[in-house]
Amino acid sequence: MPEILKADRDNSEETVLSRAAEILTAGGVIAYPTETFYGLGADATNEQAIKKIYNLKGRNFHNPISVIIDCREKLYPLVSEVPASALKLMKAFWPGALTIVFKASAGVSPLLTAGTGKIGIRISSHPAARALAARLGHPVTATSANLSHAPECSAADEVVKQIGDKLDAIVDLGNTAGGRGSTIIDVTSNPPKILREGVIDHHSIERHINI
16 A cells, blocks of 8 residues: 555644655655646656556556646756747746646656657646645656546545555645646647647637637
8 A cells, every 4th residue: 555645733744745755756656636636746857757657557658748847947957949829828827737738858758758759847736736846856747646548536545546556655635626637738839739628728728829
């Protein structure tokens, strides 16, 4: 069973997140809450840890894995360019449930891009997700904490039932919003293309950029 990291009388949220960051630093895989569902977290600069994510989910290596960063400054080492459309979207929707797909920099693992040369990135509006990335000091993988083609999980006990025996830890900070996942938009094309409509609908995006 995974280590259950839960804020309570004996452990503050700070303590929980620090322990989770230690596990990530050591190459472990955790589940943690985001503004939509629980995500699978690994150090996105550690290829062995990324491989664990694919194996754990039963995920095809041709399917990219997006990441969460804690602040905009962390974006620039990961991407080769930031189009004007991306700047407008970041200003409007970050932190939030918008994953923006950029051209990846040379230093980004092809395991994250699945050989596409593109990387999906967001700054989560969930404070714990951002804090986890900040404590780790690297981007954190943000694929949903479930088996491929299985339902996403909005509660820690749902994660335990699906994949608990495969995880090093679960950061249990209560239920997430559920419903729909993050919206994914690719800004490497002109006009940008919505790849998945999630929490943020296309009308909201159209108010800020032409698509």
